[in-house]
Amino acid sequence: MEMKNPIIGIDFRKYPMPRVRHHVSPQLYLPLERQRFRPTWYPPLIDQVSWADWFANGAGPDVLDVGCGRGGFLLDHALAFPEMNILGLEVRQMLVDWISSVVRGEHLGNAHAAWYSAVNGLDFVPSGSVQYATYLFADPWPKKRHHKRRLFSAPFLDELDRILVPGGRLYLATDVPEVAEHQRATLVEHGRFRVVELSEADPWPFPFTTDQERFCQRKQIPYTQFYATR
Numbered sequence: 382m383e384m385k386n387p388i389i390g391i392d393f394r395k396y397p398m399p400r401v402r403h404h405v406s407p408q409l410y411l412p413l414e415r416q417r418f419r420p421t422w423y424p425p426l427i428d429q430v431s432w433a434d435w436f437a438n439g440a441g442p443d444v445l446d447v448g449c450g451r452g453g454f455l456l457d458h459a460l461a462f463p464e465m466n467i468l469g470l471e472v473r474q475m476l477v478d479w480i481s482s483v484v485r486g487e488h489l490g491n492a493h494a495a496w497y498s499a500v501n502g503l504d505f506v507p508s509g510s511v512q513y514a515t516y517l518f519a520d521p522w523p524k525k526r527h528h529k530r531r532l533f534s535a536p537f538l539d540e541l542d543r544i545l546v547p548g549g550r551l552y553l554a555t556d557v558p559e560v561a562e563h564q565r566a567t568l569v570e571h572g573r574f575r576v577v578e579l580s581e582a583d584p585w586p587f588p589f590t591t592d593q594e595r596f597c598q599r600k601q602i603p604y605t606q607f608y609a610t611r
């Protein structure tokens with residue numbers, strides 16, 4: 382698999398990625414409290430974190446990348462902004478293990494990927510501490526009967542509202558027009574966020590792409606980017 386890092390250039394040949402199973406149990410996308418039995422491979426809940434175990438400076442995350450996938454954005458972000466801690470949350474353990482091997486191999490003290498299903502909440506993240514969160518190409522679930530698996534909901538926005546600093550942003554990207562519509566409507570209905578469309582004066586701020594964004598670019602699949610602010 383080709384992976385490029387446009388900022389510094391990690392040599393990904395050192396980190397062969399295992400074959401990624403695309404289909405994981407749909408149960409992973411539902412909160413543990415709504416399951417009758419704990420499904421196999423359900424990620425552990427996180428109550429409390431000793432941040433020094435995850436970040437070299439002992440502080441918590443400045444940036445939260447929810448659904449970090451293969452971690453392209455997370456790794457580039459950590460390299461480009463060494464003064465900011467970035468925490469990725471990802472429900473697929475194999476991807477988290479792989480990202481962790483890169484983080485260790487490249488001695489990135491400001492990046493961490495946690496195996497976790499974000500539908501279980503963000504209690505372990507301190508209030509008013511995160512500068513921005515990203516939710517990039519996550520949560521497509523286009524079929525109506527799968528909408529219950531969508532993380533993007535009022536409780537999720539309550540959590541983001543709590544952990545973001547005043548004026549903190551939630552960056553969003555999707556290649557599914559109906560998902561963008563759902564996200565805008567959920568944000569408006571929630572009432573604590575203002576949706577901002579990108580413009581020349583207020584462009585997408587990141588000089589690197591996510592893995593899914595690169596895929597869309599290669600396949601010429603259009604996608605939308607915007608942000609919401611408190």
Ligand SMILES: C[S@@+](CC[C@H](N)C(=O)[O-])C[C@H]1O[C@@H](n2cnc3c(N)ncnc32)[C@H](O)[C@@H]1O
Nearest residue numbers: 448450471472498499500517518519591592593
């Ligand atoms: C299409 S991928 C996009 C990955 C990455 N953000 C990118 O743009 O390349 C969506 C990722 O979100 C993860 N995801 C979906 N629901 C999640 C949840 N409840 N908690 C954590 N990760 C989740 C999926 O496992 C998947 O890896």
